[in-house]
Amino acid sequence: FDTVTADRLRLMDTCQAQFSQIFSLYSDPEMEIMTALEAGCSEKPFYEVRDADGGIHSIWPVTDKDILARVQELFKDNAVYIADGHHRYKTSLQYSQLIKDRQGELPAQSPYNYTMMYLCPMEDPGLKVLPTHRLVTLPDDVLPGLPSMDELADMLSAYFRLEEITGGSREIFLGEVLARMEEEILVKQDKSTMFGLYHAYEDRCFLLTLKKRASEIEALSHRPPALQDLDVVILSDLVVENVLGLKYERIEHDNLVRYFADPDEALDVAVKECVECENSLELLFLMNNTKVSQVKRVADEQLIMPHKATYFYPKLLTGLLLNKLIADEKVGPA
Template sequence: MAEVKAFRGVRYSWESMHGEEASQVVAPPYDVIDEAMLEELYQRHPQNVVRLDLNRRQASDSPENNRYTRARRYMFDWLAQGVMIVEPEPAIYVHVQEFEDEAGQVYRRQGFMALVRLADYEERVVLPHERTLKGPKADRLELMKATDANLSQIFFLYDDEEGDVDRPLYGAIEGEAAALDIRTEDGIRHQLWAVRDEAVQQAVQAGLKERPLLIADGHHRYETALAYREFRRQVAEEPDGDAPYEYVMGFLVNMHDPGLQVFPTHRVVHSVAGFDGEKLRAQLEEAGVYRVEELSRGLLDDLDALRERLEAAGGEYPSFVVGMVGGSLLLVQYVGGVDSPVFDEETPEEVRRLDVAVLHEAIFDRMLGIDRAAQEAKSNLGYVKGWAEARAALDEPGHQMVVFMNATPVEQVNRVCLSGGKMPQKSTFFYPKVLSGLVINLL
């Protein structure tokens, strides 16, 4: 099953930084950075990791000088200057994040960074749960080829209810001061320890060797790492099963960790030709597999009550709240069976039990005409994370409908993975994201 090992990470020289400087050089993952945030990160610090992970395009870009070649040049310049250093010996990096949810509840999520041997999905060692897009993978592959590095981690989950992996690893940092302890502008505290004890490392390896890993976040980056591995194998002078490119840097969390939180991702419908909210409502009511209840639009001013109403409904059946722009607010519950013709024939039973599958296959595709290709291209769909952002989306010009979602439970994600099925995109939002710039792995 899973094979993990310690590694000599590349990291910033935290010891030589002053005050809050360490918090100024890290960045969110590339896929949540928009143009405004990119500019802000560039201005925040001259050695912010975004110059490596998402170097901005320039009008003068050429094959010899572009965002990918600049990323490589920055990384090796910073190593030469001592801004970054290579760890003197292999380590497993424990990473703890403290954060609050929208209701103010405080959580503490603990995980660790290590190398994971790459495996094709067919081997059933690494299990995906979401579909991917071609565009991000092409971009990430060019960056990997230029830098020969994992600049950020794949977020994996493992099933360790007994604590075989967690006990020795997290016991090793008890009473030890963190090598890095920062708080980012979003209020999240990030701590990092380097565990160099070989006995502890071997215990982690042994604890995981009979377990598969589930990709929580980073499907595009994992599939890019597979493509990079094939590229390196093709140009290698001779096979080397233990070469650096046979591994990828991961952030691994026990799926039973009480701090592991999955938040919902809400859907915004726009630009659908001939969209008619009342027609959609009639279709839902006439289909015979939905229970449709009109809610007071006053609930849009009490999002806690709306969330509680949806969570209670989700405990009975796959459910979501459909808000028509300027129209009805509907609680929709799918009360049909898993054998209903509203699903594609190849959709596995475990996927059919999900509210996102009902929404994407039965409603977006069959009722609104947003087929899988349009969903992947985001031609008519947008995604927002928070409840307040989803509520605000109802007032934005050009939007037609907002669908408020429940979070997908981790155990449900695990069942889908084990079934071999895949969910629609943006089915899960594991919060918080893991920062880029904590540790880099050279290949």
């Protein structure tokens, strides 16, 4: 990740601009801030563009000083949570320090003390957190041989109830598992941890439901409670590391866990690589989405979300808005 930040820092320094907003969240149950801003918008947007997925991105400038003062007042005691853009935020901090090292202390209203953010209320009905599915490659030197699905089920049964999904093609398996997960979590408000598991070599699909609370499981005891309850932590710490025996260093070194927003793409890759490689086993884990409330809890406890725990939608378009860093410009409240 340091490489990513270093590249961003060179880009910002060379171009004297910020190219992408930091996607941030705030709580506003009454939607007062959005109501105030919308009152300052014209009927037609200043600029509008359709992206490759068909999504429409619209921009309205708000210049009314009274409205801006009202928004500033509403934000004064409101916490802001970075949802997507931690590298961008870190880069902005580093660049501000770099300019100070070159020029000395900066005035409070220097543009180098500010960064560009997109602010979204947590309560916005259009905000979605989509799941990121995991394709785990299990090499044959980790466990004694590559486990069959029955052997794997025995290993997992200490922690999970397993239900096999049968009757149809693997695509039907996939759809059934995702539908069941959505039904249990969203419709029935079931708070149990639930995964889908596809064993590529045997073409079998299972629904896994955690038997106990995460706080009761020894393999998760080193994690703070706010992290213990995250599905991605239960998968990484309990399943991948404890049951399968894959350690973090090995995963990172050999790129043994890959991430997919599209479950169909993940399935295609799992099937293809299962055929091509005889020395490893491809296990596809289908995930539920992380809740915004979980993200807030983790941040409130001064903790960091695990890698690829959230996929906020809709995504912002890089380059749609640029923030030029003009040295003698004054920004922020007077």
